[in-house]
Amino acid sequence: GAATHQVTVSADLSQQGPVINKDIYGQFAEHLGRGIYEGLWVGPDSSIPNTKGFRNDVIEALKAMEVPLVRWPGGCFADEYHWRDGIGPKDERPVKVNTHWGGVEETNAVGTHEFFDLAELLGAEVYINGNLGSGTVREMAEWMEYMTSDKNSTLANQRRANGREKPWDIKYFGIGNESWGCGGHMEPDYYTDLYRQYATFLKTPPGKKPLLVGSGGHTEDTQWTDVLSKNIERDMDGISYHFYTLPNDEWETKGHATKFDEKMWFATLERTYRMDEYLKNNIAILDKNDPEGELGFYVDEWGTWYDAEEGREPGFLYQQNTLRDAVVAAVNLNLFHAYAKRVHMTNIAQMVNVLQAMILTDGPEMLKTPTYHIYDMYSVFQDATSIPLTLEAPDYAMGDKAVPAVTGSLAKGKDGRTYLALVNLDPNNSASIKLDVSGGLDKTLKGEILTAEKMTAKNTFDDKDAVTPKAFKTTADDFTLPAKSIVVVALN
Ligand code: AHR
Structure with a gap:
């Protein structure tokens, strides 16, 4: 049955990693x-x-x-x-x-x-x-x-x-x-x-x-x-x-x-x-x-x-x-x-x-x-300049193999805003995202999400926008990443 992964994203926004060429x-x-x-x-x-x-x-x-x-x-x-x-x-x-x-x-x-x-x-x-x-x-x-x-x-x-x-x-x-x-x-x-x-x-x-x-x-x-x-x-x-x-x-x-x-x-x-x-x-x-x-x-x-x-x-x-x-x-x-x-x-x-x-x-x-x-x-x-992040996520596993259920990226874009990308690899379970981030978050986080009802969803010449990004909006303390989805949001 469907469950919810508990995922923690920790970062200090004043830290700088390498530039993402x-x-x-x-x-x-x-x-x-x-x-x-x-x-x-x-x-x-x-x-x-x-x-x-x-x-x-x-x-x-x-x-x-x-x-x-x-x-x-x-x-x-x-x-x-x-x-x-x-x-x-x-x-x-x-x-x-x-x-x-x-x-x-x-x-x-x-x-x-x-x-x-x-x-x-x-x-x-x-x-x-x-x-x-x-x-x-x-x-x-x-x-x-x-x-x-x-x-x-x-x-x-x-x-x-x-x-x-x-x-x-x-x-x-x-x-x-x-x-x-x-x-x-x-x-x-x-x-x-x-x-x-x-x-x-x-x-x-x-x-x-x-x-x-x-x-x-x-x-x-x-x-x-x-x-x-x-x-x-x-x-x-x-x-x-x-x-x-x-x-x-x-x-x-x-x-x-x-x-x-x-x-x-x-x-x-x-x-x-x-x-x-x-x-x-x-x-x-x-x-x-x-x-x-x-x-x-x-x-x-x-x-x-x-x-x-x-x-x-x-x-x-x-x-x-x-x-x-x-x-x-x-x-x-x-x-x-x-x-x-x-x-x-x-x-x-x-x-x-x-x-x-x-x-x-x-x-x-x-x-x-x-x-x-x-x-x-x-x-x-x-x-963008990457910001080191620690992502604690459970496994998405099958048989004796496993991958992290959620992976992500964090960086300060050339426009000065901080962007977080998260992908939920699990097609069945959503993830509840806890943002343990120091450095000032916006109250409402806005960005885009790409997902679909079916794993096999595709765009065809009869239906070109079956899989297309939609606006995504969340508060920092109630952030749910749906199953099989990719989200990019601005944190501030
Ligand atoms: O991308 C197709 C082929 O894959 C490339 O020509 C070759 O470099 C690789 O084997």
Whole structure:
């Protein structure tokens, strides 16, 4: 039967933790399925209203949730991408086969210039992932020159002739992706040497060097973090790491995106919460190998990965998104905030129509997923200063496994207000929240709540607002967090 969890949130609002880098809210846009083509890019001649080929409806929605950073062009695609294919007149660009994702034709209609157009339309910074797996040192070095040189060099002039006078700014640049797998099936020692070689030749004008990202490990692995942080002494600003939530924990039958019972709800959250241990283990290694804290730990792919929707090309990784995904997003974001000292950047996979997406499209139609709404509600945490909090919550348990019933975040936003986010992972029981907070609370706490009657609630093209945030108001001493809900409130 339904019960009420007793949860205590203790904090001293005068305390300051690390800043929550806004890049934790980064997105990932790979040439995969309908993520770029259709989802973002329809081309300038499309009947779908667009700006420079990018659909206005999707851009407007993404701008509203404040996307700080976009990673492109992959993923596995990055290690097969040759940048010269994507510049110059579109009808002269080579058509390639996207061998990783459905074997479809890649027209190269979206290339470097178009990607920077997208970033500009979103007001976002860029994270470009270079090709280590099937490219060359020279190809990567020349791409960097093409994008960033202010000289009278032939490559910089080619960029100008293609329509871009000024060099672009690149915030992050990745040297390979999943080099232990699709990026070349390498050993970390071998990759380490390649990294050093490639990084040596990435030259930029003074002050224009991107943060360079080493391609690291995934899931429970810590060896890549260890080998890279021990052996790369220069030119590396952070190490990437990937962890996906597969409800069944196996690639053959990952689990259904919308048809699930409480057992699968729990399994999904129990697997998501392993991020806590994986971050802790990797960060302990960094603290040992890099005690000055110079290296960031970048979770540049994460999110739910379900069985591809029936009747669709399995290689397109299209999946629906329910209230469960919203809870997964909130739990992970709370963890990233907690480890903000090392975790400076993450990218959820992926922005549109792929895996745990913010937005789904169907021809000219689009909808915002429950995950979108979490990013929107949590946007107050971008560049906020975290405030240490102690959260005493009972377990939400099944069999011999357990996760905390409630997780949360507390921070002082850039607007000067203090924000508390809480997520109740338990689909049956509400939580009574005791705020043991010193530093001045408003009498009435106001914010937003995301919840629904059913765990499987989702937005569809017939009912786009089935799961959408509602106003939330409570007094500090009578604060109830409903079952399976996410709340963000201002404390003062
Ligand atoms: O996000 C989908 C794929 O997952 C990426 O291309 C790859 O890096 C990872 O295996």
